[in-house]
Amino acid sequence: MQTVREQKIDLVLLSEPYKHLNGQPWETDSTTKAVIWSCGKLPFQGVVNNGNAGFIAASVDGIRFYSCYASPSLTIVDFTDFLDRLIEDAKQYYPVAIAGDFNAWAVEWGSKLTNARGKEVLEAFSTLDVVLLNSGDTPTYNKGDASSIVDLTFVSSSLIRGNYHWRVMDLYTVSDHNAILWEVSIDKNPRRPAKKLDVTGWKxxxxxxxxxxxxxxxxxxxxxxxxxxxxxxxxxxxxxxxxxxxxxxxxxxxxxxxxxxxxxxxxxxxxxxxxxxxxxxxxxxxxxxxxxxxxxxxxxxxxxxxxxxxxxxxxxxxxxxxxxxxxxxxx
Known part of the structure; x- marks a missing residue:
């Protein structure tokens, strides 16, 4: 909480929190492993979708935020089902910001290789108008000699038209995961992109x-x-x-x-x-x-x-x- 105050954070998306706060604008998914915490002056808007396992969704300041957690113990079938439910919900809103611990590897976000989960994430998110904010090769997870990049952030393209940034913070946390600070620009009149592209292709x-x-x-x-x-x-x-x-x-x-x-x-x-x-x-x-x-x-x-x-x-x-x-x- 001290870090949140020092950094003047408006919203926190958590995966596997070590404890839950009472009396706060704090919402979790059905497993309590994915959390959205509105810690600034911006309240939750509309209906909060917390009935799903693996993600919690809430609208804040006109953006639909998703906090996700996909346990490494999920089978590939269960993991695909989680992605299907997430994408199906996200298609109903614009703009969106989706972040969390997917426990998936892909060279697109700095991993040394792409595993089955990484392929599923890439294919699923290709159906949304979103961009991956992750940049660089700094691990988001560290435990002993092991490290990896498994915490991902996707946002609608309209949210990066102005100033934006994403970086892994060098801060102490009680978790094996590093804190990630990211910021996007809010377009008060967001529109889904209608620009026609010359490239035609299918999966x-x-x-x-x-x-x-x-x-x-x-x-x-x-x-x-x-x-x-x-x-x-x-x-x-x-x-x-x-x-x-x-x-x-x-x-x-x-x-x-x-x-x-x-x-x-x-x-x-x-x-x-x-x-x-x-x-x-x-x-x-x-x-x-x-x-x-x-x-x-x-x-x-x-x-x-x-x-x-x-x-x-x-x-x-x-x-x-x-x-x-x-x-x-x-x-």
């Missing part, structure tokens, strides 16, 4: 050929010039790719295709989850069962896509026919 390792075939509109293109036909074809391919693969980081967010709905979105998440589980469990005794579950989830997704496209196609045809009929009546 190809998630490519599912069966879902791609199901999503691709294969009706013949019979009208328009050669150039228009090419544009139409590329639009169809792009929409099919969006259905079966997440886009790379920094991609321009496009509206979903007309036949997309929440049910298909839920089925795709379930299919991708089953796929990850089956891939990681190929050495387990029940590997055949995991593969069968994935194939079943994929079949459900493909069927839902085909059904929605058929129904949406009929709806679009009816609307188009009525419009043409009105025009013919007027003329």
């Amino acid at each position: 190809v390792k998630s490519f599912d050929p069966n879902t791609f075939v199901a999503a691709l509109n294969d009706e013949p293109i019979t009208t328009g010039s050669a150039e228009e036909k090419i544009k139409n074809l590329m639009k169809r391919v792009t929409q099919a790719c969006d259905t079966c693969m997440p886009r790379k980081r920094g991609m321009n967010q496009r509206p979903p295709v007309h036949w997309w709905n929440d049910h298909i979105s839920s089925l795709r998440k379930e299919s991708l989850k089953k796929r990850r589980i089956s891939q990681r469990g190929y050495r387990r005794p029940n590997s055949a069962e995991l593969v069968a579950e994935y194939k079943s989830a994929r079949r459900c997704l493909n069927k839902a896509i085909k059904d929605s496209k058929r129904i949406s196609g009929k709806s679009s045809l009816t609307m188009w026919t009525r419009t043409c009929g009105d025009d013919l009546t007027r003329w």
Whole structure:
């Protein structure tokens, strides 16, 4: 607490605190391992999401803050589930700041190698408009001769348009983790980025050929010039790719295709989850069962896509026919 007062800190995000404070604006997740402490003059705004295990979320001064803790004892499946829940919640808010102990390694934040957890973190956060604040190679964790960089800070791109900094502090703490001080600029009128980028690409390792075939509109293109036909074809391919693969980081967010709905979105998440589980469990005794579950989830997704496209196609045809009929009546 003395360090907080000396540094004039507004907000503290803690992982595995050695004790909890009473009578303070102090909120924890369901495991009490992730904490947000509003120690300045800025109160919590709106609803505090503390029902999840692994992260606690609260809005302060227009920013949605997340304090996270992923125990090293989590299996890769449980770790992926934690990330899925975190990202799904963060997609509902803007701007966001996400920090905590992920117990994950990746060369992108200074580790010597990238492990399975690091890959999952990179893939999960690539779906958000966030940047990694970590810089340099100073360890955030030290215990004896062992050290690592496992404490990460991600913030929305709008929060680094002005002055910002991030650094590991050389301060005494009772923890094996070092204190990290970071500061961002607050844009009172934040907007999600709408800048179009020239680069187009997808996370190809998630490519599912069966879902791609199901999503691709294969009706013949019979009208328009050669150039228009090419544009139409590329639009169809792009929409099919969006259905079966997440886009790379920094991609321009496009509206979903007309036949997309929440049910298909839920089925795709379930299919991708089953796929990850089956891939990681190929050495387990029940590997055949995991593969069968994935194939079943994929079949459900493909069927839902085909059904929605058929129904949406009929709806679009009816609307188009009525419009043409009105025009013919007027003329």
